Amino acid sequence: MSEKECASKSTCTRESCEGCPSKNNPQSLLVEQNIYSNVKHVIGVVSGKGGVGKSLVTASLANLLAKEGYTVGILDADITGPSIPKMYGVHGPAMASDDGIEPLLTANGIRLMSINLLLPDEESPVVWRGPVLANMVKQFWSEVMWGEVDYLLVDMPPGTGDVPLTVFQSLPLDGVVLVTSPQRLVSMIVEKAVNMARKMDVPVLGMVENYSYMECPDCGKQLSVFGKSNIDELAKQWDVKNIVKLPIEPEFANAFDAGQIEDGRYKNLDRISECFVDELIKSLQ
Numbered sequence: 001m002s003e004k005e006c007a008s009k010s011t012c013t014r015e016s017c018e019g020c021p022s023k024n025n026p027q028s029l030l031v032e033q034n035i036y037s038n039v040k041h042v043i044g045v046v047s048g049k050g051g052v053g054k055s056l057v058t059a060s061l062a063n064l065l066a067k068e069g070y071t072v073g074i075l076d077a078d079i080t081g082p083s084i085p086k087m088y089g090v091h092g093p094a095m096a097s098d099d100g101i102e103p104l105l106t107a108n109g110i111r112l113m114s115i116n117l118l119l120p121d122e123e124s125p126v127v128w129r130g131p132v133l134a135n136m137v138k139q140f141w142s143e144v145m146w147g148e149v150d151y152l153l154v155d156m157p158p159g160t161g162d163v164p165l166t167v168f169q170s171l172p173l174d175g176v177v178l179v180t181s182p183q184r185l186v187s188m189i190v191e192k193a194v195n196m197a198r199k200m201d202v203p204v205l206g207m208v209e210n211y212s213y214m215e216c217p218d219c220g221k222q223l224s225v226f227g228k229s230n231i232d233e234l235a236k237q238w239d240v241k242n243i244v245k246l247p248i249e250p251e252f253a254n255a256f257d258a259g260q261i262e263d264g265r266y267k268n269l270d271r272i273s274e275c276f277v278d279e280l281i282k283s284l285q
Helices: 054-067 084-088 130-142 162-170 184-199 231-238 250-258 267-283
Strands: 037-046 072-076 111-113 147-155 175-180 204-209 243-245
Touching: 037 054, 037 162, 054 072, 054 084, 054 147, 054 175, 054 267, 072 084, 072 130, 084 111, 130 162, 162 184, 175 184, 184 204, 184 231, 204 231, 204 267, 231 243, 243 267
Parallel strands: 037 147, 037 175, 072 111, 072 147, 175 204, 204 243
Antiparallel strands: none
């Protein structure tokens, strides 16, 4: 067998592939960003399971980064379940030219791109197969003119399927933030996301336990509505240093529905999250 040929799957062995050029010069799967983009850091926000508030955490992190004076963008990679534009009260259509697609801006200057900003009807379902979804995410990186961006947050769909794999392989991720909740079932599934990140050689920058507790409005006691917090033992198990526990805030959920998530009235969440964001920034410097 010549060095330029590779055996079929049925006959390929470790010995037969030793001289294969692709072994010594693996081809990068990274997609080039748009020529009008200069994104300095890319952070994925992931979870193993839906319903843990991943998009809410993405928006919260983006708001705090913007508050500290950074230029921030959000790439909504949850193509079949996009919620980021709704949180900010931003509606399409996004405008495009021969140079690329213009992201839309939130009231606090965060740049957004989501499938819902391209659809003629925001409530139209996206009934696409995995490869088409994955290509759409690549286009959000290569065809959107992000401009000068300090931090681009990628709101991923839950799980470890085609789209998360595409993000891990095609975008230059600096690391990921894992979102979980106190339930043991969720923690078990999130472990799959941890293992995926490590297999892809992408560092875990921090963990967020959402819905960790609710503060009684009368006595101030912390109530564990969804069970006892277990983020400390999980962080120790996975060797993750930067963690934060976010409470249930009914007003924050209402702002989410009203498209006013950026208005800055939620001092409690900001106070809790600021240290987490500061550590996140330090880890990327």
